[in-house]
Amino acid sequence: MNSRAANHPRPRPLRKGPPWYRSWTFYRRLTAVVFLALLVFGSMNGFERFFRGSTSGTKILDVVPITDPLAAIESAVASREFHQTALLGAGILVVFAVVMGPVFCGWVCPLGLVLDLNHSIRRFVRRRILGKRKELPVPKPVSSEIKYALFGVLVGFAVVAQIPLFQIVSPINLLVRAIVFGSTLGLAFVAVIVVMEWIWPRLWCRALCPLGSFYSIVGRLGLFRVQINPYEAGKVPCKRCATRCPMGVPIMDDYTMKGERAVTHPNCNRCGECTEVCPRGVLKLSLFPYPRDAAPAPSCNPHEGDCDCGDVPLPVMQSTT
């Protein structure tokens, strides 16, 4: 181990990404698909007792309410009434977001799933069909204050006009209502957002989504985030993390090269893509930060069978919880 640490400055072979069954992308999409499947399942006759509702409000096993916090706020201020069930359901999600951060956006949101798949399709078309070797360009930066302002606009509008506007026009709800209840007119709006993806990637998530803005404020101090290994950070400025980040977070410039302990950017939705492309195991998506005296990452790929790492502590491998 000592010799390994002594050898550290020598350039080492790049780490390959994990296999699909160990990648965050797989589990992230799995949770989103399971959530969507539960919504469809709940809409079938006789199963509404187990799971019912849509993204603005669901009920699990006829007991536990889960409510979109923005829906609960809008409805409460619009009707000037304290809706117990809705606010309880919103409280559950808010507590979860405070502890875990804005994981809804990256892990559950059905629109996020669609945009994520769209992103993969774009990457596939670019690499396999057009044969270009470079990654997709980094999304153009946009001012993400717009979405916080939109959040305010919706609350203010609900107070005066007494209409929970976002629950009506939210593309997340429109998408789910189209899939679950067959109200297909709203798909036009979803289609506009997907087309916008090809011009201005993740414009909706980065700059417009009021629900995401709420979660990013609430989940600012969430524990589940991309942790930076202080030992490895800033040694090789390859910028793969920032190039890959679907939300356009300048991970390398603003976080790893500046000696931050974690990526705390409000746009980070905990998707974990950066941890999978980092060739040196600098980043991990985990509840637990690296200790200040973290050991170096192993020089070979610990996901492969021919790894000779021995008893070297593997910070990357500990990140599965």
Next chain:
Amino acid sequence: MADWTRRQFVAAGGGIIAGIGLGGLYAATGRPARGGPMLRPPGALPEEEFLAACIRCGQCVQACPYDVLHLADLDEGLAAGTPYFVPSENPCNLCRDHNSLRCIDACPTSALSPVEFEDIDIGEAHICKGKCLAYNGTICRACWHACPFPDDALYFDDLLRVHVNTDHCIGCGLCEHACPTDPKAVTITPRGALVSPGAGRGKQSRRGGQGRGAGGEGEP
């Protein structure tokens, strides 16, 4: 990055002011695009309050044991995502095979709030005398047999012609569904459409001081 937090809250604060302005504009222009009056599930608040409280989650639609309810689509404007039903296709069965009204149990807000069976106020039946068989020489009492309050909500006069007592009619639509004529002779007018001149006449006596009468009614 405290800088981020400050910018977020400044933006949200500015947004609230803009939202209040937009909401005021919406209210000042007479609250357009609220959709036509629709037949709401039992226990629905008056239309204005219903549109404010409903979070458009569709749980009532899924909870309905008879698959009566539909969700409005975007062509209904700001009523999109709210539940309604079409009695000629499928009337509200008032959960008579169940212990409680399932849609009301499912609602996470008070958009559908618990209501006594007789106080349900979805709308009112209206009989078109030109189409009704009973008015045109045939003996027909299909609507009367379907009605949950026979002889109270629907009753016959000496000539066996059917009449509606709007004090007792709750607007479930069972009569409309049972009516054998092709353009239905008996139709349900949504409560929302009644909030105009002669709105909800005579209902105060039945509802007492329940405070949550059909929208726009004055106190007796």
